[in-house]
Amino acid sequence: MSISNFPPAEIATLSEAQKAGTTCARCGRVPLSPQSLDGADLVVCADEHARVCTDSVFWLTRPCPWWCDSRWHSDHDRGADRHHMSEWTGNVPLVLEDGCEMGAGLSYQPEYATVHLVQGVREIEPRIWCGKGETNHGWYMTPAETRELAATLSSAADMTERQAAPLAVAEAC
Numbered sequence: 001m002s003i004s005n006f007p008p009a010e011i012a013t014l015s016e017a018q019k020a021g022t023t024c025a026r027c028g029r030v031p032l033s034p035q036s037l038d039g040a041d042l043v044v045c046a047d048e049h050a051r052v053c054t055d056s057v058f059w060l061t062r063p064c065p066w067w068c069d070s071r072w073h074s075d076h077d078r079g080a081d082r083h084h085m086s087e088w089t090g091n092v093p094l095v096l097e098d099g100c101e102m103g104a105g106l107s108y109q110p111e112y113a114t115v116h117l118v119q120g121v122r123e124i125e126p127r128i129w130c131g132k133g134e135t136n137h138g139w140y141m142t143p144a145e146t147r148e149l150a151a152t153l154s155s156a157a158d159m160t161e162r163q164a165a166p167l168a169v170a171e172a173c
């Protein structure tokens with residue numbers, strides 16, 4: 001491979017390790033099989049390692065789901081931390097719960113319920129997490145369970161707003 005494959009503008013942006021030939025001039029990783037560029041100290045990953053010689057995170061072997069905030073993925077994510085996470089979160093203030101301090105010296109604010117999507121990179125579909133604010137006190141649900149819970153919560157709210165018919169109240173007594 002020749003250095004002429006690299007536009008001068010790109011060469012100017014290389015790190016010191018890349019310029020010294022320690023890391024790959026394309027992906028910035030230490031090449032498993034360095035291949036020198038003719039006419040320069042630069043090295044790139046050999047062709048057989050082209051699969052990981054990419055700007056994207058090496059363990060992402062397929063595109064993220066449309067809802068994933070892929071900015072948080074990185075090469076150093078450990079296996080157990082390789083999750084797609086939704087950029088979207090649904091937040092509902094819970095004024096009947098104790099207030100919570102959002103940091104040392106910061107004011108109290110209402111607790112809140114939060115919802116987001118998460119999916120391990122090798123899992124076949126997303127899970128929906130629902131829980132309290134900044135805590136890990138919550139649970140995972142399937143999409144079907146989430147719809148069922150939503151309908152159940154709506155039923156509970158409807159019950160509080162419905163007035164019992166006077167006749168029904170009299171019969172109950």
Ligand SMILES: [Zn+2]
Pocket residue numbers: 024025026027028029031044045052053054
């Ligand atoms: Zn590379």
Ligand SMILES: [Zn+2]
Pocket residue numbers: 064065068069070073083084085
């Ligand atoms: Zn993702």
